[in-house]
Amino acid sequence: ALFTDPADLPSTNYDFIVIGAGTAGSVVASRLSEDLTKKVLVIEAGVDDTGNLNVEVPFFAPLALGTAVDWNYTTVAQPGLNGRSITVPRGYVLGGSSAINFLGWTLGSQDYYNKLASITGDSGWGWASMQGFFKRVSTLVPPTDNPTITPDEIPTSNGNGPLHVNLPNVDLEPDQRVFASAKSFQSSSDSNLKRFKYTTDQNNGNAIGFGYNQVNAGGGSRTTSATAYLHPALNSRNNIDVVINTRVTRLVKSGDAGSVPVFKSVEVATSKGGAKTTFTASKEVILSAGTIGTAQILLLSGIGPQADLGSKTIVNAPQVGKNVRDHPLLSLFWSVNSNRTYDDFLRDSSLQNTALNEWFATKGGIFSASPVNVLGFMRLPQTFFTPARPDPASGPNAPNTELIFVDGFVPSDTNPLPATGHFMSIICVLLSPTSVGSIKISSNTDIFTQPLIDYNVLGTDFDTQAMVQAMKDAQTYVGTSVGGVNQFTKDGYLQDPFGSFAPAASGSDADKIAFMRAHADTIHHPVGSARMGSAASGGSDGVVDSRLRVKGVSGLRIVDASVLPIIPEAHTQAAVYTVAERASDLIKQDNGMSSGSTTNSHASAPPAHSPPPPPPPHLGNQHNGPNPNGHGHH
Numbered sequence: 001a002l003f004t005d006p007a008d009l010p011s012t013n014y015d016f017i018v019i020g021a022g023t024a025g026s027v028v029a030s031r032l033s034e035d036l037t038k039k040v041l042v043i044e045a046g047v048d049d050t051g052n053l054n055v056e057v058p059f060f061a062p063l064a065l066g067t068a069v070d071w072n073y074t075t076v077a078q079p080g081l082n083g084r085s086i087t088v089p090r091g092y093v094l095g096g097s098s099a100i101n102f103l104g105w106t107l108g109s110q111d112y113y114n115k116l117a118s119i120t121g122d123s124g125w126g127w128a129s130m131q132g133f134f135k136r137v138s139t140l141v142p143p144t145d146n147p148t149i150t151p152d153e154i155p156t157s158n159g160n161g162p163l164h165v166n167l168p169n170v171d172l173e174p175d176q177r178v179f180a181s182a183k184s185f186q187s188s189s190d191s192n193l194k195r196f197k198y199t200t201d202q203n204n205g206n207a208i209g210f211g212y213n214q215v216n217a218g219g220g221s222r223t224t225s226a227t228a229y230l231h232p233a234l235n236s237r238n239n240i241d242v243v244i245n246t247r248v249t250r251l252v253k254s255g256d257a258g259s260v261p262v263f264k265s266v267e268v269a270t271s272k273g274g275a276k277t278t279f280t281a282s283k284e285v286i287l288s289a290g291t292i293g294t295a296q297i298l299l300l301s302g303i304g305p306q307a308d309l310g311s312k313t314i315v316n317a318p319q320v321g322k323n324v325r326d327h328p329l330l331s332l333f334w335s336v337n338s339n340r341t342y343d344d345f346l347r348d349s350s351l352q353n354t355a356l357n358e359w360f361a362t363k364g365g366i367f368s369a370s371p372v373n374v375l376g377f378m379r380l381p382q383t384f385f386t387p388a389r390p391d392p393a394s395g396p397n398a399p400n401t402e403l404i405f406v407d408g409f410v411p412s413d414t415n416p417l418p419a420t421g422h423f424m425s426i427i428c429v430l431l432s433p434t435s436v437g438s439i440k441i442s443s444n445t446d447i448f449t450q451p452l453i454d455y456n457v458l459g460t461d462f463d464t465q466a467m468v469q470a471m472k473d474a475q476t477y478v479g480t481s482v483g484g485v486n487q488f489t490k491d492g493y494l495q496d497p498f499g500s501f502a503p504a505a506s507g508s509d510a511d512k513i514a515f516m517r518a519h520a521d522t523i524h525h526p527v528g529s530a531r532m533g534s535a536a537s538g539g540s541d542g543v544v545d546s547r548l549r550v551k552g553v554s555g556l557r558i559v560d561a562s563v564l565p566i567i568p569e570a571h572t573q574a575a576v577y578t579v580a581e582r583a584s585d586l587i588k589q590d591n592g593m594s595s596g597s598t599t600n601s602h603a604s605a606p607p608a609h610s611p612p613p614p615p616p617p618h619l620g621n622q623h624n625g626p627n628p629n630g631h632g633h634h
């Protein structure tokens with residue numbers, strides 16, 4: 001059942017305790033509770049997801065940021081960004097970040113998973129195995145509303161899982177221009193242009209190419225790990241309890257197994273300085289609090305680098321909070337000769353009303369898809385790599401960079417929405433960054449104080465030069481004619497680079513780097529703070545082993561984005577879901593439970609969360625209701 005106060009839980013003893021009902025935690029809790037003889041407790045710091053339009057309406061995804069469903073963290077000052085500190089949104093809600101993310105559904109390449117297998121020495125992380133776990137997660141629901149999508153454009157890599165994924169419901173102006181360009185570029189004799197390819201499916205192992213953005217919004221509403229996994233388990237089983245509004249303050253040593261400390265107890269509180277309660281698992285505690293939360297909880301529990309924790313160290317785990325990576329992003333803008341872009345929707349509440357009413361009535365229309373219809377993954381030019389600047393991607397068929405085409409202006413703190421005009425934006429993303437950051441706590445802090453988050457954005461020469469190349473690639477993409485035709489300017493659609501981007505577009509590499517340092521952000525894909533160890537080091541560089549057990553302790557496992565030793569060259573949620581599916585099998589195997597379910601055990605439709613239409617939120621305002629955590633957004 002769902003509880004809002006830990007004092008109301010029927011017991012303090014469970015078989016399994018899952019910390020965090022986020023993307024991974026909801027999968028694991030749901031899978032473990034398939035064994036009706038095992039009792040599962042899930043502890044979630046955040047709020048219920050039910051009835052929140054910013055969570056349910058796919059187009060509203062950006063509106064959830066800075067609200068009560070966001071942890072609302074910020075980074076420490078970033079030297080690579082002129083000392084700016086940037087926001088770090090994370091889901092503070094059932095479903096975790098899967099409930100507030102931008103819905104892109106990209107698995108990453110075969111090379112990525114095979115590299116994971118070779119790093120960890122565990123073939124179970126390789127593509128052949130992980131492709132099967134991916135198929136347990138998602139089902140492709142064809143779009144109902146977009147006649148431009150033909151049957152041969154429907155991706156085939158999704159399986160029959162409970163997460164419903166769709167293609168864009170509405171045709172937008174950049175879409176066919178992007179595809180026509182890619183189709184002509186890939187057959188060009190110019191090796192620079194040949195890097196831009198067309199694909200119908202970025203999730204089939206070959207991630208490279210420009211195609212439709214698959215999004216976890218099958219049927220027109222967002223599906224999350226809560227709607228697809230957690231709520232169906234709660235609705236159909238008595239052996240799973242979930243408590244929200246409750247933070248794990250630390251893991252508590254519950255005994256010793258020989259010389260190894262056992263960590264099967266969990267201390268919680270609902271407010272800073274509030275009463276603490278302890279829950280104990282007879283089998284395992286599974287830490288799924290995400291790259292930031294997991295590192296913070298481990299450090300507050302005395303599991304971390306002795307060099308930082310000093311006398312508070314219970315287990316010296318030098319890699320906790322290290323090896324953190326995120327993908328830098330940078331938005332570029334062009335004026336366009338069109339009045340069909342998103343820009344008017346961002347400015348005009350009557351247009352929003354109409355679109356929201358259509359969404360309520362049919363789950364269709366512009367609000368039924370994410371704000372992104374098309375994106376592409378590509379390699380850096382081969383000439384970019386030198387012995388001093390090797391390719392950091394996980395293999396020769398893994399992408400280095402990404403271009404996301406947006407049918408309107410992408411507003412941000414440093415580039416607010418212009419009052420007038422129509423725009424196309426291209427978001428450049430660096431998928432294979434070399435900058436490494438960290439998560440730390442300062443002494444005498446607690447779980448109610450945000451940790452020190454340092455992504456070290458654009459902290460290396462490789463990263464700044466690769467972003468320069470991505471900017472040039474975006475300009476090449478929209479600026480090149482093939483067979484005498486430029487798909488973007490042929491009918492007068494694309495005009496000049498706009499605003500702060502204009503001088504960088506025509507300027508030198510130094511101008512581009514100055515623009516990047518002033519405006520770059522990240523795309524909120526942090527991984528790595530509790531990484532799996534490498535076989536080459538005998539595991540000594542890992543926080544967890546390849547079965548995700550925390551090294552040096554007993555009873556504790558980590559399942560979330562933090563365990564990934566390298567960052568996927570993709571948006572990260574599909575990897576996290578897939579890792580969580582395999583982890584659920586590993587936990588079942590290690591506890592003598594039957595595993596390997598490949599059927600969809602949660603086939604029931606996500607619960608309908610549709611209240612009567614309220615007044616639409618203001619799309620331009622990203623701060624409608626601050627998170628009570630008050631971590632000082634901006």
Ligand SMILES: Cc1cc2nc3c(=O)[nH]c(=O)nc-3n(C[C@H](O)[C@H](O)[C@H](O)COP(=O)(O)OP(=O)(O)OC[C@H]3O[C@@H](n4cnc5c(N)ncnc54)[C@H](O)[C@@H]3O)c2cc1C
Pocket residue numbers: 019020021022023024025043044045046065089090091092093094095096097098100101102103104105106246247248249288289290291293294297447523524525526559560561562570571572573574576
């Ligand atoms: C704004 C945004 C946009 C994104 N866009 C995309 C996208 O388009 N496509 C994509 O693939 N990926 C995207 N991502 C990334 C993706 O969502 C994450 O990689 C993924 O969801 C991480 O899953 P996780 O299980 O590791 O963590 P989370 O899903 O964040 O789950 C962690 C959970 O633990 C809880 N928790 C933390 N600390 C505690 C504590 N002390 N006590 C109890 N509970 C705690 C949290 O509240 C949360 O529910 C985006 C992320 C964000 C934030």
